[in-house]
Structures are given as C-alpha cells and as structure tokens.
Amino acid sequence: MSDRPTLVEVPPRFRVVIGPWDAEVDERTIVLCPGHAFGDGRHESTRMCLQALASFAPRSGFRLFDVGCGTGILSIGAAKLGGEATGVDIDTAAIAIAAENGRRSAVEGRVSFATTWPNGTFDIVVANILRDVLTELAPLIVARLAPLGTLILSGLVSTDVPEVVARYAPLLAGRRPEIFERGAWRTLVWRLTARPSP
Ligand SMILES: C[S@@+](CC[C@H](N)C(=O)[O-])C[C@H]1O[C@@H](n2cnc3c(N)ncnc32)[C@H](O)[C@@H]1O
Structure with a gap:
C-alpha cells in the first residue's frame, strides 16, 4: 500500500x-482500508449506489440494509447521511474489514456488519452484487424492504436488466424501476413512495 x-x-x-x-474525518x-474486500469508491456500480443514496435517502432517521457489504462503503455512506445501516456479506474477512472501516470513518455506533441476515424491514435495501446472486436472493431481499421503501440493485450490465426486472417486478406489485447508467453499468431503483410509471 502507498504511504499516501x-x-x-x-x-x-x-x-x-x-x-x-490520518485523514480528517x-x-x-x-x-x-479495503484489504481484499470490494468497494473502494472507484467502481461505477459502487459510485452509482452512493449517488442513489445521496439522492433518495430520507434526510435522516432511516434504516438501510446493505446486502453484500464488502468494505462497508454503502453502509458507511448511509450513516454519513444520517441513517443506521446493517450490512451482510458471505465473506467473513469482509465483515471484519467493514467494521474497522466504520470505526475509521467515525460511524461505528450507526453501522453493524454480520454474515447472518437481520430480521425486520428497512427503509432502503441496497445490493450491489452480480445478476445471478440478485435473482436468487430476490424474495429474501424484497422481504426486507419496508412498504414505502427504496430498493437499489446494482452490479448489472445492460443485458442483465431484463432478467432482473422480470424477477423483481412481480415481487413489487408489478412496479418498474428507474434505470441509471454509467458506462457499461446499470443501477435499478424502485422507490415505492413514487407514483408507478404507466
Ligand atoms: C460487488 S461487491 C459490493 C461491495 C460494496 N457493497 C460496494 O457496493 O462496493 C459484492 C459483495 O457481495 C458479496 N456477496 C456475494 N454473494 C453474496 C451472498 N449470497 N450474500 C451476501 N453477500 C454476497 C461478496 O462477497 C462481495 O463482498
């Protein structure tokens, strides 16, 4: 690692x-400190998730569930916006890295990370993983979304979008997502407070 x-x-x-x-926080x-975990803010999929959080998160007091937290970057971002975040990952090393990053980012009281999924529902659910994982986890992910919540799915390329929309839309009363793009990457956002598109 560089000393800068x-x-x-x-x-x-x-x-x-x-x-x-020693950066000022x-x-x-x-x-x-990414270690081997994914998510240092340089990948377009992560950047779009952070930008979706900045755009769509309530002003404060929201709860976020971060599926595939990696470094914890999205959970930490949510905490910086005034929320509380719970992240899960199948990679136990990533969980330890994410917890350390929460401390270094001075939000350790507002983020938690584990390999086991929490109970309950969340105002925002974000999952930046690959298509196959997102389709497999669809019922579990939607079950964690509050009735007027926001779902953010990323880690997709354009050819993934039809399959993922077809998997999630029936679980979300047929609603279609907003689709954001950056280069080859796509991010889907369902805002259940927004009027359904015709
Ligand atoms: C592309 S990284 C995203 C990291 C970070 N959230 C970001 O946006 O940069 C995907 C993460 O999902 C995790 N992952 C893969 N399959 C998973 C599963 N079935 N359940 C939970 N996490 C999973 C990986 O270990 C990896 O850390």
Whole structure:
C-alpha cells in the first residue's frame, strides 16, 4: 500500500479516503482500508449506489440494509447521511474489514456488519452484487424492504436488466424501476413512495 492516501470524489456528497488513515474525518468522508474486500469508491456500480443514496435517502432517521457489504462503503455512506445501516456479506474477512472501516470513518455506533441476515424491514435495501446472486436472493431481499421503501440493485450490465426486472417486478406489485447508467453499468431503483410509471 502507498504511504499516501488515495482520494476518490463521489459527487455530490462523498469523498473516499483510501489509507493511510490520518485523514480528517467529516460528515462526507468515508475512510477505507479495503484489504481484499470490494468497494473502494472507484467502481461505477459502487459510485452509482452512493449517488442513489445521496439522492433518495430520507434526510435522516432511516434504516438501510446493505446486502453484500464488502468494505462497508454503502453502509458507511448511509450513516454519513444520517441513517443506521446493517450490512451482510458471505465473506467473513469482509465483515471484519467493514467494521474497522466504520470505526475509521467515525460511524461505528450507526453501522453493524454480520454474515447472518437481520430480521425486520428497512427503509432502503441496497445490493450491489452480480445478476445471478440478485435473482436468487430476490424474495429474501424484497422481504426486507419496508412498504414505502427504496430498493437499489446494482452490479448489472445492460443485458442483465431484463432478467432482473422480470424477477423483481412481480415481487413489487408489478412496479418498474428507474434505470441509471454509467458506462457499461446499470443501477435499478424502485422507490415505492413514487407514483408507478404507466
Ligand atoms: C460487488 S461487491 C459490493 C461491495 C460494496 N457493497 C460496494 O457496493 O462496493 C459484492 C459483495 O457481495 C458479496 N456477496 C456475494 N454473494 C453474496 C451472498 N449470497 N450474500 C451476501 N453477500 C454476497 C461478496 O462477497 C462481495 O463482498
């Protein structure tokens, strides 16, 4: 690792500092030691998720469930926006890294990470994983979404979108997502508070 931090801007709301960690932490700074875990703010799928959070999260007091948390970057971002986040990952090493990143980002009281899924429902559910995992987990993911919540799915390319929409739309009363794109990558957002598109 370099002895100089790498700074990654994710406009309009976040700045990611990737080790070392003497960086000043403020309400927009996410401090990461990624280790081998995925999610340092440079990948388009992660960046679109952070931007969707900044755009669609309630002003404060919301609960977020982060499926496939990796470094914890999205959970930490949610905490920086005033929420509380629970992240899960199948990778136990990622869980430890995410917890450490929460401490380094000064949000340790508002994020928690585990390999087991929590009970209950959440105002926002975000999952930046590959298509096959998203389709397999669809019923479990939708079951964690509050009735007026927001679901953010990413890690998709354009050819993945029809299959993922076809899997999730019936579980969400037939509603269609908003689709955001950046280069080859796509992010789907269902805002259940928004009027369904015709
Ligand atoms: C592309 S990374 C996303 C990391 C971070 N959330 C981000 O947005 O940058 C996907 C993560 O999902 C995890 N993952 C893969 N399959 C999973 C599953 N079935 N359940 C939970 N996590 C899973 C991987 O270990 C990996 O950390």
